[in-house]
Amino acid sequence: MTIEASIPTGAAAAASTPLVERFRALFDELGAEAPRRERERRLPHAEVARLRDAGFTRVTLPIEHGGEGVSHAEFFDLLAELARRDPNLAQLYRSHFSFVDRTALAPPSAERDARLRLVADGLVIGNASHERTAAKVGSLSTKLARGADGRLRLDGTKHYSTGALFADIVSVAAEDEDGQHVGVLVRGDAPGVDRIDDWNGFGQRLTGSGTTVFDAVEVDERAVVRFGERRPSHGSAYVQLVLLAVVAGIGRTVLDDAVRFVRARTRVYSHGSGPSAAGDPIVQEVVGELDAASFAADAAVARVAAGLDASTAAQLGGAADEELRTIVERLDAETARAQLVVLPNVLDASTKLFEVGGASATDADLALDRHWRNARTVASHNPARYKARALGELRLAGTPVAGWWSTGEG
Known part of the structure; x- marks a missing residue:
C-alpha cells in the first residue's frame, strides 16, 4: 500500500x-x-x-x-x-x-x-432576534408590555429565527415599555407562538431559519433579562465563530468528497497528464489546494477559539473591565481576520472541487453543489467587505473593530 x-x-x-x-x-x-x-x-x-x-x-x-x-x-x-x-x-x-x-x-x-x-x-434553546420591519437600526418592533391585568405580554414578528423550529425555549430580543432592550425566554409551544418554516434560501435549507410570530404571548417575570450596565463581552466573537466553524466543516467535506470522487474515477481524458485520475498531476494539484484551503480555515477557527478560552479565563478570574475590554477588542479583530480567511478559502474550494472531474461531478445524486450553496449562505450573514474595511481602519487609524451591530431601516 x-x-x-x-x-x-x-x-x-x-x-x-x-x-x-x-x-x-x-x-x-x-x-x-x-x-x-x-x-x-x-x-x-x-x-x-x-x-x-x-x-x-x-x-x-x-x-x-x-x-x-x-x-x-x-x-x-x-x-x-x-x-x-x-x-x-x-x-x-x-x-x-x-x-x-x-x-x-x-x-x-x-x-x-x-x-x-x-x-x-x-x-434546546433557539433564537428570535432579527427583524424585517420599519424599525430603525438599533431599534426593535417586538415589544414586551404589561397589560391591564398586570401581566407581561410579548408581541412581534421575527425573521431568520435559526433553530427556533427545533427549540424547546426561544430566546427573543425585544423592547420594553421604556424602550430598553430585553431578552425574553418563551416556550416554543406556548400559546401565541407561531413558528413558520418559510426560510427560502438556496443553502442551509434545514436550519429552521424562518419566521416566528409572537401574538400576546404571556411572559413570566423570571423569564426576562433586563440589561443594565454590562461588562465587555466576547459574545459577538462567539456567535461569529459558530458560523466560521460551520464553513470550516464544509471545507473539510469538500476535501473529503474530492478525494472520494477521484479515487473512484476510472475514466481519463486523452489530453490528461496521467494514467488515472488519481495519478494525474493536475488533479493532484487541485486536491492539494483543497487540502491547504481546509487547513487555513481550520487554523483560523482554532486561533479564535483559543482567544475565546483566554477571554473566558480572564472573566472568570475577575479581570478589570479595562483589561477585559482590551482582550475583547483584540478578539473581535481576530474574528474579522478569520472571516477573511475562512470564507474565501472555502468558497473557492467549493468551486474548485469540480476541477477534479468532468461532467459526472455535476450528477445531482452526488449533490456536490450543496457545499458552495451552504457556504455562500452562511458567508452572507455578515458581509466580509465590511470586516475588511474595519480591519483597514484599525491599522490606519487605531479604531477598534466593532463587536456588535444591528440591521434596520437607515
Whole structure:
C-alpha cells in the first residue's frame, strides 16, 4: 500500500480527540442522510433529538451545572466535525451554545442557575432576534408590555429565527415599555407562538431559519433579562465563530468528497497528464489546494477559539473591565481576520472541487453543489467587505473593530 492510499478520508480523517471520537459514529450516521434530507426538505427533528440524547447540547455546560465543561478549542473543532457531516445541524445550534456561554459567564444568581438548569435538563434553546420591519437600526418592533391585568405580554414578528423550529425555549430580543432592550425566554409551544418554516434560501435549507410570530404571548417575570450596565463581552466573537466553524466543516467535506470522487474515477481524458485520475498531476494539484484551503480555515477557527478560552479565563478570574475590554477588542479583530480567511478559502474550494472531474461531478445524486450553496449562505450573514474595511481602519487609524451591530431601516 502506498503512503497516499493509507491516508484516511472522510470522517476517518478527523482530528482524533477524545471528544471527536466519542461523537464520531453518531455524526457519521446523521451525516449519511444529509443530502437526502436536503432534497426532500425533511426537517431534522429526529436528528436534533438524537444529539440531545447523546449529550451534545450539554458539552459546553460547566461541570458544576451538569455539563462537561469542554473548552472552546475542543468545542469548535467538534462543531466543525458536525458541520462536516451536515452544516445545517451545526448552524441550528448557534443560539443554543451562545446562550450557554453568556449565561455561564453571567454573575452568579438564582436566575442564572435556573437558566443553566434548562440546558442540563436537555432543553434546546433557539433564537428570535432579527427583524424585517420599519424599525430603525438599533431599534426593535417586538415589544414586551404589561397589560391591564398586570401581566407581561410579548408581541412581534421575527425573521431568520435559526433553530427556533427545533427549540424547546426561544430566546427573543425585544423592547420594553421604556424602550430598553430585553431578552425574553418563551416556550416554543406556548400559546401565541407561531413558528413558520418559510426560510427560502438556496443553502442551509434545514436550519429552521424562518419566521416566528409572537401574538400576546404571556411572559413570566423570571423569564426576562433586563440589561443594565454590562461588562465587555466576547459574545459577538462567539456567535461569529459558530458560523466560521460551520464553513470550516464544509471545507473539510469538500476535501473529503474530492478525494472520494477521484479515487473512484476510472475514466481519463486523452489530453490528461496521467494514467488515472488519481495519478494525474493536475488533479493532484487541485486536491492539494483543497487540502491547504481546509487547513487555513481550520487554523483560523482554532486561533479564535483559543482567544475565546483566554477571554473566558480572564472573566472568570475577575479581570478589570479595562483589561477585559482590551482582550475583547483584540478578539473581535481576530474574528474579522478569520472571516477573511475562512470564507474565501472555502468558497473557492467549493468551486474548485469540480476541477477534479468532468461532467459526472455535476450528477445531482452526488449533490456536490450543496457545499458552495451552504457556504455562500452562511458567508452572507455578515458581509466580509465590511470586516475588511474595519480591519483597514484599525491599522490606519487605531479604531477598534466593532463587536456588535444591528440591521434596520437607515
